[in-house]
Amino acid sequence: MGNVTASSRDRIFDAARTLFERDGFAATGVREIAARAGVTPALVIRYYGSKEALLLATMGADETITQIVRGPLEDLGRELVRHILEVSAPGFARRGVFGALVRASDREAVRQRLRQTAEVTTIGPLRERLDGPDADLRARLVSAALLGLITAIEIFGDTDLASADAVRLTAIYGSTIQSLVDPACGGTGHASGSLPSSAPSAP
Amino acid sequence: MGNVTASSRDRIFDAARTLFERDGFAATGVREIAARAGVTPALVIRYYGSKEALLLATMGADETITQIVRGPLEDLGRELVRHILEVSAPGFARRGVFGALVRASDREAVRQRLRQTAEVTTIGPLRERLDGPDADLRARLVSAALLGLITAIEIFGDTDLASADAVRLTAIYGSTIQSLVDPACGGTGHASGSLPSSAPSAP
DNA sequence: GTCTATAGGTGGATAGAC
DNA sequence: GTCTATCCACCTATAGAC
Structure with missing residues (x-):
């Protein structure tokens, strides 16, 4: 400092x-x-x-994700995916920050850092912005979905995914994640009818 | 043998x-x-x-995923999520097979195994069953979405996710993944209108 | 504040005997 | 087929000189 x-x-x-x-x-x-x-x-x-x-x-946190989560909700899914693809692109400055931590996740201290970072940078800020039932669960699933994309690219090394057309990938997966952001307001393709009512679960 | x-x-x-x-x-x-x-x-x-x-x-592959992928397409998303939650549950026999490999992903041989396993057990079989454009990309994204869930639970150790109501989690995330399985046939909540036509991309 | 030297401890892997 | 004994490389930490 x-x-x-x-x-x-x-x-x-x-x-x-x-x-x-x-x-x-x-x-x-x-x-x-x-x-x-x-x-x-x-x-x-x-x-x-x-x-x-x-x-x-x-290995510091990625504050850009938090900024995106605090931005407009309409395009949140696509913006998040776009950012993940950006930082996962070869040659990016911070590329590998996440990968380095996951690859070292044999250590408990590292897992705790990963958990805490996801909570602070993504899940927490997102939860407070989500409308509708299961805000916490949906925020966690948005985080998980992003996690999967970055893991597939940086850990698994899926070159087909990394070299895919970013526009199409962002459109497809962005919409997928967006379906978690938008409250399931009936008849938008969600099987929300089968969801039990939003009874609070944790005593 | x-x-x-x-x-x-x-x-x-x-x-x-x-x-x-x-x-x-x-x-x-x-x-x-x-x-x-x-x-x-x-x-x-x-x-x-x-x-x-x-x-x-x-660390062998999970053949159950392949069986699910070869099953009916209507509930593929939910069935996959249900299975992930089942094998990630504490006390399950094979719990940790995936986690053990990811935590050891510092080694190139391990990453190759992870990549190959995802390709053979999930992406390949799924790709051949998907209708509509971008079958390969969508298959990879289904794999990535599952990857994220299992990573959040087994690597990050998100206990809130692991202890969440399995029925609700399966309904929500299963529908999310299902949106990747179903071809975007217009007006189901997908922003499929903004997708460029399925022109082959890579020169 | 920076460095040299060193020591303890751990862990994977090998050689060769029984 | 199994064991004993050993090698070698590495991380971590300390003591103390410049």
Whole structure:
């Protein structure tokens, strides 16, 4: 916060972020990070405590999703999909932030970060904006649907999906997600008639 | 194949599968597997070559999804969601097969397995059954949507999603996925009017 | 503030004997 | 077929010099 000098600490930060995103957490050694930053391995630990803590420090949340969720509701699905495709595109600056965390999800601390990030950046803000029944559940499912797209592209490495026509993909999957955003107001193709009434569930 | 005696090899297999699913790949040591199987660590490697090969050997595909995809199309979305919730339920026998692989997705061989499994068990069979334009893309998106749900529950550990009313969740998300299965035949709530005509895209 | 040197501990994998 | 003993690489952390 407010640091003016770009010192070893920052070079370690940058080196770690780059290598975690490119090679993954397990394959990236503290020695590699140190070498790329031009320091010794000991300094990496001294500044950040551990390799895991360094991972969590470098992998920040994507605030753009929150901004989109706070925007107009009519095109929310398409806007979210469009953004996911944008950040998943090869060459994008923050590409791999999500992938690096998921690939390191063997660690409980990483899973907690993923859970918390989804809750804070997407589910929470979205829940408060949704009308109709099951707002919380639908917000979670919007998050899950986005999660699946980004996982298919960045983790599974589905090149057919990544190289698909972004316009068509956005139109199709955006509409799919939009059906979760819009309250099921009868006869729009939703099987909303079979839904039980919106009785609050959790005591 | 055709082995009658349950020998050390099988005990190693069972021990590895249990521990990988419960504790994850990284947290499970070869020594632990060996101890649980009642053999020495050396034998584990001798039989399966490496810990990674043992993971791939134990983590088989879920053939039930393929059976569902080959079933009736009208309720495909709901049936798929219902099945995902079933296998993700605590206490289910195969719980964690998917999660164990994703949590180990730091390794390229594991990612390849995930990609191939999705292609063979879901995307391929589904693509051939879909009518209308963009069958391949829609099949991939159905797979991605399921992926997101299972990832949210098993990787992120969204307990609110896991403990949600299965009937409501199945109805909502099942309909969402069903909208990808059904060809967009105009006026069912889909913004299909904004879709460009099904012109082949890639030059 | 930064570095050298080092030590402990873990874990996968191998060689060769029984 | 199974075991014993061992190798090697790596992460983590500490102590203390410049």
